Amino acid sequence: MSRVATATAHPNIALVKYWGKRDLPLNLPAVSSLSLTLDGFHTTTTVTWGADADAMTLNGQPAQPKVAAKALRFLDLLDPARPPCAIASHNSFPTGAGLASSASGFAALALAGAAAAGQDTDPLRLSRLARQGSGSACRSLWGGFVTWRRGAQADGSDSHGVPVFGPDHWDVVMVVAVVSTAGKAVGSTEGMERSRLTSPLYDTWLAQAEDDVTEGETAVAARDLDRLGRVMEASTYKMHATMHTSQPPLMYWQPGSVAVLHAVWALRAAGTSAWTTMDAGPQVKVLCHRADAEKVAEAVRPHAAAVHILGPGGPTRLEDR
């Protein structure tokens, strides 16, 4: 007997950033974070609960063994005595290049897996589960603006996403300038540990993070883009500062990243409210009003391989099929 379920999830981009873990096995963060779930990009994943053997495809091809092993181990969290399962996952955007494919990937997998297993699909439960696959995935269960509370419990039960405002709250967009789609040189978990162990700025980063989340939530509530942009850039460049001051230095930026940053800041100096953020990769994401999206896209296009305009997206959901 086998059961099949399909779920679709969107990636999310942190507005107040996540970097650093307080527990590796449970994927518990050292800081809270605030994100925006994005439409346009999505991961759609089908889980067959009860297959001939464990197997995974990604975009129609057999997944790399490490990727498949991680996804299938994740299903063990749903049921340690589960039957063999088949996972078929599709990303509508580049995988593993700082475009948050692991966030949408584990959110979709959590929902499709739980549904296929005939289990409770409460998003709070799935957020805690998704977190253990990839930390930021716990924020993609909901649409719009989501806070991931770091929590205090050793078992991680209070470390999960919390919906703050839905996708209709505010029509801001992220203009994503894809500078390079090469994979990461240093993965996030390894990078976070390097920062924790070696960066002289890590303690300061931790000490200020919770206040930044509060400030970000306040700015979102007030729909105050300049205020949100200021704390987003402060959080972003504090996070990258802990990377640059690690030993050896972690530098996710590429030459094109810096070209995009200068272009956006020049636009802002000329009066457009456009604000930059970056994650553990070379892409630059620019937060702005939808009315300014084309102007921002035009400014960054000379420096980017591709430009995407993505508005607020909805929650992780089951597909009827």
Place this chain on the structure above:
Amino acid sequence: MSRVATATAHPNIALVKYWGKRDLPLNLPAVSSLSLTLDGFHTTTTVTWGADADAMTLNGQPAQPKVAAKALRFLDLLDPARPPCAIASHNSFPTGAGLASSASGFAALALAGAAAAGQDTDPLRLSRLARQGSGSACRSLWGGFVTWRRGAQADGSDSHGVPVFGPDHWDVVMVVAVVSTAGKAVGSTEGMERSRLTSPLYDTWLAQAEDDVTEGETAVAARDLDRLGRVMEASTYKMHATMHTSQPPLMYWQPGSVAVLHAVWALRAAGTSAWTTMDAGPQVKVLCHRADAEKVAEAVRPHAAAVHILGPGGPTRLEDR
């Protein structure tokens, strides 16, 4: 009656960085710093004490009015009732592009001016004076490794360079990758004030700076390049972190800067002890053993408009002419 004196000074590059002022009119720093005076590049300045009128040439051309006014005002510090003076200054390298031309410039001007005025040319006195022209100039009075103690006195009397080890102590070199010779978008004084007033990392930067100088001095004394390199990079990227987290962000890096950083770090990962530093401009300076200088130059050359290899330089000195 007129008297003429000519002095030559070398620029210096901070190994443990200077960023932030505790007093603007006296140019007193918020942190101590440690530098290496470099040969190869130099400024030669002739002061005529008693001329027809105040005047200044730079590289044989009339200096820009702001530059001339600042240099001539500096001579007022030697004698508020001085006669009209003529200044003729030559830089052997690009001016105002993060290559420390103001350091060699004010060191040479201090010595040439004091000698032309018939005054005491004790380097300690001239270091305090040069500091008021350009902070980092106070380190160029001496060759080799120099510490600028931040000092505690309100009048700045204890804020000056202190020679630590002469140029013959250790045969390390700076490989200077010139990425761009365009002038600065935001001058150092304005940038430092912006960091002090707006960066959430500024206090942490201050709190750790004195320990970094001590660590740097210890590494220089032990001729331990890896140890010196580690603290130099930590200090460098903490300083740039205060810039990147300022509002609006201060980003002195250009795309080519990041390309050079990646090239040097790849070389280091492959076993060459090569360490990066940057100042308030796009150039990247690489500290390494002289034996590795050509290898480093080769690695950065594809990304640079010009590459210079500069070893430890001597003190500011009078020329016989």
